[in-house]
Amino acid sequence: MASIVQAGEAVLRKMARPVPREKLGTVELQAVIDEMVATMRAAPGVGLAAPQIGLDWQLIVVEDDADHLESLEEEDRRERERTPLPLMAIVNPELEMVGSRQATFFEGCLSVSGWTALVTRALEVRVRGLTPRGESLDLTLSGWPARILQHEVDHLRGTLYVDRMHSRSFSRTELAQQAWKDRPVGDVARQLGIVLP
Ligand code: ZN
Numbered sequence: 688m689a690s691i692v693q694a695g696e697a698v699l700r701k702m703a704r705p706v707p708r709e710k711l712g713t714v715e716l717q718a719v720i721d722e723m724v725a726t727m728r729a730a731p732g733v734g735l736a737a738p739q740i741g742l743d744w745q746l747i748v749v750e751d752d753a754d755h756l757e758s759l760e761e762e763d764r765r766e767r768e769r770t771p772l773p774l775m776a777i778v779n780p781e782l783e784m785v786g787s788r789q790a791t792f793f794e795g796c797l798s799v800s801g802w803t804a805l806v807t808r809a810l811e812v813r814v815r816g817l818t819p820r821g822e823s824l825d826l827t828l829s830g831w832p833a834r835i836l837q838h839e840v841d842h843l844r845g846t847l848y849v850d851r852m853h854s855r856s857f858s859r860t861e862l863a864q865q866a867w868k869d870r871p872v873g874d875v876a877r878q879l880g881i882v883l884p
Pocket residue numbers: 795796797798838842
């Protein structure tokens with residue numbers, strides 16, 4: 688398991704390099720992916736990008752499994768469109784927003800540990816890239832899985848959610864949970880003086 692790089696480290700602000708073709712299908716690439724998956728699960732988190740373990744490669748892993756989702760309240764799951772996202776490793780992902788619908792929710796990052804903020808993101812995205820074995824991959828995702836993909840692909844461009852957040856909502860995670868749990872996002876934004884798009 689790797690330790691997770693925290694905001695302030697240069698690697699989180701660089702453009703990651705495409706994974707070279709000759710790495711596809713290798714034991715070396717699979718070992719990196721295995722380490723990323725173990726690190727993500729231990730955190731625990733629902734996604735991890737290679738720069739978060741200090742490696743400037745365009746590589747992400749994501750997983751929001753059904754077991755984890757069962758521990759969340761039904762209302763939370765529904766509001767966030769939090770549907771299961773099976774474990775996937777995506778090499779050299781490219782993202783395209785689909786449609787103009789957006790949603791705003793609290794979001795956190797394993798590299799900005801202990802903090803959370805409201806972030807507005809597209810509700811639907813198309814992701815193209817490669818599997819670790821080099822097969823092409825083309826997926827359209829919506830709801831929470833679309834948010835996870837946007838967050839992770841941002842990491843590969845040196846972008847953190849704090850660059851996109853509604854800064855007035857930036858809070859310690861435990862305080863945001865105490866203050867805003869079960870409150871509709873529209874109310875939270877109003878109370879914080881945030882005008883949602
Ligand atoms: Zn992150």
